[in-house]
Amino acid sequence: MARDNKAMISGFRCLCAFIFVISACSIASFLYSCQCTSPCHDPGREWGQSLTPNQTIDLLSFPEAWNNLNFPQVPPPWRMKIAVFVKKWPHRSQAGGLERHALTLHLELAKRGHEIHIFTTSPINASSFPKYPFPNLHFHLSKPTAAGYLDQSTVWDQFQAQNSSGSPRRPFDVVHTESVGLMHTRSRKLTNLAVSWHGIAYETIHSDIIQELLRSPEEPQAYSLTERAVKVVEEVKFFRSYAHHVATSDHVGDVLKRVYMIPEERVHVILNGVDEEIFRSDFKAGKNFRRNFGIPKSKTLVLGIAGRLVKDKGHPLMFEALKQMIRENAKFRETAIVLVAGDGPWGSRYRGLGSNNVLVLGPLEQAQLARFYNAIDIFINPTLRAQGLDHTLLEAMLCGKPVLATRLASITGSVIVNGNVGYTFPPTLELLKRALYRVWSDGRGVLEKKGEVARQRGLQFFSATKMAAAYERLFLCISSMSGGDTENQCQFEDSSR
Known part of the structure; x- marks a missing residue:
């Protein structure tokens, strides 16, 4: 009995500790928003309005996303030698957001003439590894650990060998790791x-809370929240071992500075970008896509969903909303159709809604995915994962489509900053249905206008060219600081304003 009481007290203390952590973070966020002055991010304000023409900017203390700035599109005369650590290199359509970011960014930097060395895991079938037409792009493959990560000892030896090689012998100007590709035990030396x-982990707590609120009575209760709070503390400790941090959304940049307590001059916001040569507006391609898949002209609203069809991407919520709307509204059933691109367990469930209203296409390669975006009237991302910055939203926008997405801080702070770009919804069944009915009520005319605004915003902030130019300038800045270069690459004058 005494042992049971001790266990109860211990469990109660853990719960109290967790509630304290969450409450403290919430209070800090509230106080910060109350004290926020002009440099703080305001979703209602267009980016870059705080800048003045020909203003000289200290990039390391720039409070907003570097995508605001217009870096030269012509590569600099100094070609850098860059080391890249990424757990897995993308293969065809089998890639998550991290892998797609690594592919898009470093191919673009290779195009700009930099010498890129990528340290990644070897695939099961080595002959299937992609080949690229860049002699300055080098891959160093190693066998993954049992958990699928980079073997830190092996990749470090590979890195050291390349760090003193070349003709002439030359160390790396900068090292870039995609998340913990290079773990803190090694990175702290650089x-x-x-x-x-x-x-x-801090973002994931939000995701856990949402999924717990949406849990059905039949599902077992998750006990990951306390573990996640501990994970945040662990991250706060080891994140300091990395010299510079790039946040892929404004929200994460704010969290890294406030909650993780990393000095502002070591946190830089560079939003994700996608290949604007692939993802672009093409009316003819969209029309052909609809014809090839037999979309009847009577369907006056074509909704699109793409990505991994799994629970944490919001598909149980989306499925139930569509199921109810198809059943309860005959007009919606007659005039709307949903195209679903992707792979996962919820694909078969969507098929069960009937091909007249839902068409499951399976996973699509990038070129096919671009045609898919051009075929729809609006793109929907019902994700429950409050992490990173989802590439599918950016791809759809560059193709000239408005977007409907979950009201998460990274999305409302960096992508759907106002109603001219698209729609957001709190992740509940009732409010998702309300948002879908509003889209249906607005119709194609309104959606086309929003799509054009979305396209212009996408080209301005979310192109691969824009992202690569920002990373290039960051790498030049870091390299000049480390090498004692007399030219200060961390000062920038945006003469376009």
Whole structure:
């Protein structure tokens, strides 16, 4: 009995500790928002309005996303030698957001003439590894650990060998790791390193809370919240081992500074970008896509969903909303159809709603995915994962489509900053249905206008060219600091304003 009481007291203390952590973070967020002055991010304000023409900017203390700035599109005369650590290199359509970011960014930097060395895991079938037409792009493959991560000892040896090689012999100007591709035990030895975070534990707490609220009575209760709070504390401790941090959303940049307590001059916001040569507005391609898949002209609203069809991407919520709307509204059933691109367990459930209203296409390659975006009237992302910055939203916007997405801080703070771009919804069944009915009521005319605004915003902030130019300038800045270069690459004058 005494042992049971001790266990209860211990459990109660853990719960109290968790509630204290969450409450403290919430209070800090509230106080910060109350004290926020003009440099703080305001979703209702267009980015960059605080800048003045020909203003000289200290990039390391720039409070907003570097995508605001217009860096030269012509590559600099100094070609850098860059080391990249990424757990897995993308293969065809089998890639998550982190892998797609690594592919898009470093192919673009290779195009700009930089010498790129990528340290990644070897695939099961080595002959299937993609080949690229860049002699300055080098891959160093190693066998993954049992958990699928980079073997830190092996990749460190590979890195050291390349760090003193070349003709002439030349060390790396900068080291870039996609999340914990290079773990903190190794990274703390490098002052010329930048890490890009594609999801942190603090964001995941929000996701856990949402999924617990949406849990059905039949599902077992999750006990991950307390563990996640402990994970945040662990991250706060080891994140300091990385010299520079790149946040892929404004929200994460704010969290890294306030909650993780990383000095502002070591946190830089560079939003994700996608290949604007692939993802672009193409009316003819969209029309052909609809015809090839037999979309009847009577369907006056074509909704699109793409990505992994799994629970934490919000598909149980989306499925139930569509199921109810198809059943309860004959007009919606007659005039609307949903195209679902992707792979996962919820694909078969969507098929059960009937091909007249839902068409499941399976996973699509990038070129096919671009045609898919052009075929729809609006793109929907019902994700429950409050992590990173989802590439599908950016791809749809560059194709000229408005977007409907969950009201998460990273999305409302960086992507859907107002109603001219699209729609957001709190993740409940009733409010998702309300948002879908509003989209249906607005119709194609309104959606086309929003789509054009979304396209212009996408080109301005979310292109691969824009992202690569920002990373290039960050890498030049870090390299000049580490090498004692007399030219200060961390000062920038945006003469376009």
